[in-house]
Amino acid sequence: MMPSIEISQELFKRIQRHAIPLVDTAETAIARAFDALEKGPTTPSKPKIDDARVFDGEAPPDLTFATLLAANLDGKEIKNPYWNTLMDEAIRLGFKAYGSLKELRQHCPGNYADGQKDDGGYHYMPDLGISVQGRDANAVWRATSQLCKQLGISVAVEFRWAHKEHIKYPGETGQMAI
CATH class of the missing domain: 1.10.1220 (Arc Repressor Mutant)
Structure with a gap:
């Protein structure tokens, strides 16, 4: 909670x-x-949306320390977007399309468990009856973009990097889409 x-x-x-x-x-x-x-x-x-750097979704930048600001999946805005909630929504679409966890695993590699599992970074998705292990922003984008390409749906994100000296785009906003 x-x-x-x-x-x-x-x-x-x-x-x-x-x-x-x-x-x-x-x-x-x-x-x-x-x-x-x-x-x-x-x-x-x-930051201004119009000033965002545009990246190729097929060759994304390093998303470490990037906070998701906005996300659109299959034409629908993701409310209160976080990287893992974006992935969850893509998983819902994949589960609906493929019909089973076994099939979903073949199209969207990751750590899943049947039923409820709340430890080890897993969170339960009661509407699907499965638990999904959270991932970092880079892994979320790889999994989500791969699944969206296979499903033939669009995904677009806008994000902002933290103000950290050792990252390539500190404090900047970026956009990318598939």
């Missing part, structure tokens, strides 16, 4: 002033504020 917090209406309005419309949730706006705070006293600029 995710922890929940209550905030005042005034603070919520402040968060909204700094959020990217149709992209940010309160959590991603707060995370960006903490990224800026941890980076130091420089004045952060709000």
Whole structure:
């Protein structure tokens, strides 16, 4: 269960002033504020969607330290996108198309378990009756894009890297699609 917090209406309005419309949730706006705070006293600029770097989905950049901002799968927006929720939605489509966990495994390699398994990084998908092990952003993109290509559906993502010195695009926004 995710922890929940209550905030005042005034603070919520402040968060909204700094959020990217149709992209940010309160959590991603707060995370960006903490990224800026941890980076130091420089004045952060709000990333613009139009300024995003466009990458080839077939040859993605390293997504380590990249936070998913927006995702669209088969023409449908993923609400509150995270890398693993994107993969879960692709798995749902794959499970529906292939009809069984055995078939899904052949088209989307990964660690799955029949029934509920909550340890070792697994989370339960009650609507499918299976558990899926979480993956890092790079593994999610590989699995999701591979499955989407096989299903003949589109996937598009927008993401932002953290402000870290050792990554290639610190603080920048990127987009890619299949």
